[in-house]
Amino acid sequence: MRIAIAGAGAVGRSIAQELLAAGHQVMLIERDRAQFDPHSVEQAEWVHADACELSSLEEAGMELCDVVIAATGDDKVNLVVALLAKTEFAVRRVVARVNDPRNEWLFTEAWGVDVAVSTPRMLAAMVEEAVSVGDLVRLLTLRQGQANLVEVTLPEDTPLSGRPVRALDLPRDAALVTILRGGRVIVPQPDDPLEAGDELLFVAAADVEQQIRNALGC
Structure with a gap:
C-alpha cells in the first residue's frame, strides 16, 4: 500500500519505519525544517510542505494514497489533514493521532477520521492491563466507538480453568479473537481449554462488556 504520514516527528518517523519494514510505500510530509530529515528514514519519500494546504497535498499526490496517517503533535492540524484526505482526495482509510484526550469527541467520521488513536488513553490502558488480573480492560476503540478491543487476564482461581x-456464554456482539498464553498466540477453537493466566482478547460492542464480565465471572 501507499501510505502518507503527516508529521515527521519521532512518532511519524517510527510509524514510517514500521510500515516500510512491512513492505509498504511511505511518504512523510513535514513543514518544519527542523524536523525535515530524509536521512533518518531513507527509504521513505519526503515532502517538505504544509499538510494543511490543499495545493501541497495535490502536488504530493495524495490521491494516490491508500491510507493517510495524521500523526502531528497538534490535534487541530490532524483534524484538518484528515478532513482534506477524506473529502478532497477520497482516501480509503484515514488514521488520526489524538494528543489531548479532551479532543477525542472531535475525531469522528464528520472530520474524515476512520480510526482515532489516543496516545494518552492507550498508555493508560497498557498500564491498567499490566496490573489488572481478572477484570476487563478496554485497550482500543474501533470504528468511532462502535466496538472496542478489550482484554482480561484469567486469575489463578478462575472457574473457567480446564473448560473449553x-x-x-458470550453475547451476540462479542467475539474472542486471541488467547495469549506465555509466548504463544492462540487462535481460539471451540474445544481449546482455557487456563489460569490466559490473556483473552475480545472485540465487542461497548454495551455488551458487562455481559462479557458476567460470562468470565469477573
Whole structure:
C-alpha cells in the first residue's frame, strides 16, 4: 500500500519505519525544517510542505494514497489533514493521532477520521492491563466507538480453568479473537481449554462488556 504520514516527528518517523519494514510505500510530509530529515528514514519519500494546504497535498499526490496517517503533535492540524484526505482526495482509510484526550469527541467520521488513536488513553490502558488480573480492560476503540478491543487476564482461581472455549456464554456482539498464553498466540477453537493466566482478547460492542464480565465471572 501507499501510505502518507503527516508529521515527521519521532512518532511519524517510527510509524514510517514500521510500515516500510512491512513492505509498504511511505511518504512523510513535514513543514518544519527542523524536523525535515530524509536521512533518518531513507527509504521513505519526503515532502517538505504544509499538510494543511490543499495545493501541497495535490502536488504530493495524495490521491494516490491508500491510507493517510495524521500523526502531528497538534490535534487541530490532524483534524484538518484528515478532513482534506477524506473529502478532497477520497482516501480509503484515514488514521488520526489524538494528543489531548479532551479532543477525542472531535475525531469522528464528520472530520474524515476512520480510526482515532489516543496516545494518552492507550498508555493508560497498557498500564491498567499490566496490573489488572481478572477484570476487563478496554485497550482500543474501533470504528468511532462502535466496538472496542478489550482484554482480561484469567486469575489463578478462575472457574473457567480446564473448560473449553465453547463453554463461554458470550453475547451476540462479542467475539474472542486471541488467547495469549506465555509466548504463544492462540487462535481460539471451540474445544481449546482455557487456563489460569490466559490473556483473552475480545472485540465487542461497548454495551455488551458487562455481559462479557458476567460470562468470565469477573
